[in-house]
Amino acid sequence: MDQNKIPQATAKRLPLYYRFLNNLNHQGKKRVSSKELSDAVKVDSATIRRDFSYFGALGKKGYGYNVEYLLGFFRKTLDQDETTDVALIGVGNLGTAFLHYNFMKNNNILIKMAFDSDPDKVGTTIGDVPVYNIADLEDKIAGVKVAILTIPASEADGITDRLVEQGITGILNFTPARITVPEHIRVHHIDLAVELQALVYFLKHYPLETNRLE
Amino acid sequence: MDQNKIPQATAKRLPLYYRFLNNLNHQGKKRVSSKELSDAVKVDSATIRRDFSYFGALGKKGYGYNVEYLLGFFRKTLDQDETTDVALIGVGNLGTAFLHYNFMKNNNILIKMAFDSDPDKVGTTIGDVPVYNIADLEDKIAGVKVAILTIPASEADGITDRLVEQGITGILNFTPARITVPEHIRVHHIDLAVELQALVYFLKHYPLETNRLE
DNA sequence: AATAAGTCGTGATCGTTTTCACAATTATAT
DNA sequence: ATATAATTGTGAAAACGATCACGACTTATT
Numbered sequence: 001m002d003q004n005k006i007p008q009a010t011a012k013r014l015p016l017y018y019r020f021l022n023n024l025n026h027q028g029k030k031r032v033s034s035k036e037l038s039d040a041v042k043v044d045s046a047t048i049r050r051d052f053s054y055f056g057a058l059g060k061k062g063y064g065y066n067v068e069y070l071l072g073f074f075r076k077t078l079d080q081d082e083t084t085d086v087a088l089i090g091v092g093n094l095g096t097a098f099l100h101y102n103f104m105k106n107n108n109i110l111i112k113m114a115f116d117s118d119p120d121k122v123g124t125t126i127g128d129v130p131v132y133n134i135a136d137l138e139d140k141i142a143g144v145k146v147a148i149l150t151i152p153a154s155e156a157d158g159i160t161d162r163l164v165e166q167g168i169t170g171i172l173n174f175t176p177a178r179i180t181v182p183e184h185i186r187v188h189h190i191d192l193a194v195e196l197q198a199l200v201y202f203l204k205h206y207p208l209e210t211n212r213l214e
Numbered sequence: 215m216d217q218n219k220i221p222q223a224t225a226k227r228l229p230l231y232y233r234f235l236n237n238l239n240h241q242g243k244k245r246v247s248s249k250e251l252s253d254a255v256k257v258d259s260a261t262i263r264r265d266f267s268y269f270g271a272l273g274k275k276g277y278g279y280n281v282e283y284l285l286g287f288f289r290k291t292l293d294q295d296e297t298t299d300v301a302l303i304g305v306g307n308l309g310t311a312f313l314h315y316n317f318m319k320n321n322n323i324l325i326k327m328a329f330d331s332d333p334d335k336v337g338t339t340i341g342d343v344p345v346y347n348i349a350d351l352e353d354k355i356a357g358v359k360v361a362i363l364t365i366p367a368s369e370a371d372g373i374t375d376r377l378v379e380q381g382i383t384g385i386l387n388f389t390p391a392r393i394t395v396p397e398h399i400r401v402h403h404i405d406l407a408v409e410l411q412a413l414v415y416f417l418k419h420y421p422l423e424t425n426r427l428e
Numbered sequence: 429a430a431t432a433a434g435t436c437g438t439g440a441t442c443g444t445t446t447t448c449a450c451a452a453t454t455a456t457a458t
Numbered sequence: 459a460t461a462t463a464a465t466t467g468t469g470a471a472a473a474c475g476a477t478c479a480c481g482a483c484t485t486a487t488t
Contacts, residue, residue: 009445011419015411019390033465042392045465046447053467061466062454084414093311098406100307107411146414170417172410176233178256188413190404192312196386197229197321199402200298200360203384205225206400223475247435259435260477267437275436276484 010051016041017051018078019106021071033064080108087144087168089159090151091116091131094174098148099127111148113140137162146170153177224265230255231265232292233320235285247278294322301358301382303373304365305330305345308388312362313341325362327354351376360384367391 020040024032034052038045052058052065058073059065075081083104088095091114103109115134116122122133132140137159147168151159156177163171170186173179176194181187234254238246248266252259266272266279272287273279289295297318302309305328317323329348330336336347346354351373361382365373370391377385384400387393390408395401 006419007444008416011415012408012412014415015408016405019407040392044447049467057467059466060454061452062464064465078411078415079418086410093307093314097307097311101406103407103410107407109410109414146417148410170413172413178254186413186416188409190409191230192315193233193317193321194226194229195402195404196300196317196323196362197232197292198226199384199386199400200323201225201228201292202222202400203360204293205220221475258477263436271437273436274484275482276434278435
């Protein structure tokens with residue numbers, strides 16, 4: 001790929017920008033300044049300009065950015081034209097929330113299949129997504145490169161090994177377990193208890209005004 | 215408070231350390247080194263030592279850390295002795311997942327009440343948590359300082375205003391909306407679509423080996 | 429006792445991310 | 459036409475965070 005030099009912090013904000021540009025476009029807005037965008041997404045306007053500048057000069061001085069142009073540019077950059085298939089492992093409450101979330105709408109990401117061990121769930125379809133038996137993981141998952149883990153912590157390691165075995169390269173882990181994977185697999189952790197506890201800690205120990213943090 | 219100088223990055227890792235120390239303690243382990251901890255939580259051992267050092271010299275050279283002592287210390291530091299009450303707004307799938315999660319176990323955080331507008335849910339109890347009508351928010355929420363927002367994006371701004379009005383100081387926002395709050399309110403965003411899209415972006419654009427990131 | 433092995437705490441360094449601040453340019457108003 | 463206001467893109471500085479590397483100390487071994 002070409003833009004390997006884009007900072008990770010910037011890359012993480014791109015989906016956010018993309019979504020808000022989409023909103024603006026639907027509202028029929030033709031132009032937008034970094035200042036307006038800043039108010040909407042709560043990111044400093046200089047940071048936004050810097051982020052955009054990694055992709056070249058996308059705006060016009062004294063004018064701002066053309067919404068349609070910017071949107072088109074990001075669509076290409078974020079590979080929005082190409083669908084990414086995802087498998088979801090664990091159809092509990094959290095997993096079900098994902099199945100009802102329409103990632104296709106803005107993101108071109110498709111949860112193509114789900115797995116669970118509960119016989120009441122296996123064979124059903126939730127939010128248009130078929131639920132397979134976790135025992136059949138190896139038969140069904142061919143071709144999928146990304147998995148969302150919404151299973152109990154105790155099962156995380158075992159399932160992870162099986163996923164890696166099947167050629168998964170990215171895992172979004174909602175389990176409290178810190179899973180162990182080979183070097184070339186990317187894992188993002190989202191730990192709900194940690195997030196909540198960290199928020200509480202900040203409230204107790206940090207003076208007000210220190211806010212606005214991702 | 216005393217430790218205002220603790221870096222935010224460190225503060226975010228404290229709950230994680232705390233949980234793993236708890237595990238070790240339950241396993242009956244008496245001592246642990248930064249290296250062992252590093253393997254378990256996937257954080258560089260030097261970073262762990264640095265993190266701990268902000269609180270003083272908690273370990274012993276050549277020995278490591280005493281699990282029980284460290285745990286006791288963190289319990290105090292993280293205010294684990296004092297329960298924090300939380301309100302959950304929006305009892306959909308994601309909200310329900312929270313209600314079944316036992317935050318008390320390790321964290322001393324208690325979801326004390328939930329709110330929804332669905333008449334089928336109002337008046338019920340989910341995971342020991344009573345579900346009230348969102349219309350009664352102002353009557354019920356007195357004293358609660360932290361809220362979890364698991365409602366549709368379209369309602370985020372309206373509910374946020376009401377929460378702020380009632381004296382909420384911290385919000386964990388699972389809504390895609392970037393809510394606007396006064397300076398002294400702390401908001402943490404967890405945006406599921408952004409997390410998933412960012413993961414996909416990294417997989418496509420970053421070379422392997424760049425992994426292991428929080 | 430003496431030696432070897434293990435481990436912390438931290439000064440120094442390095443890389444990343446954010447923010448400031450301003451020249452250059454464009455749009456708008458008179 | 460001219461003057462004023464708006465806004466970008468970016469060099470430079472500051473803030474933040476992660477990691478190296480090693481002296482000092484503790485424990486284990488012979």
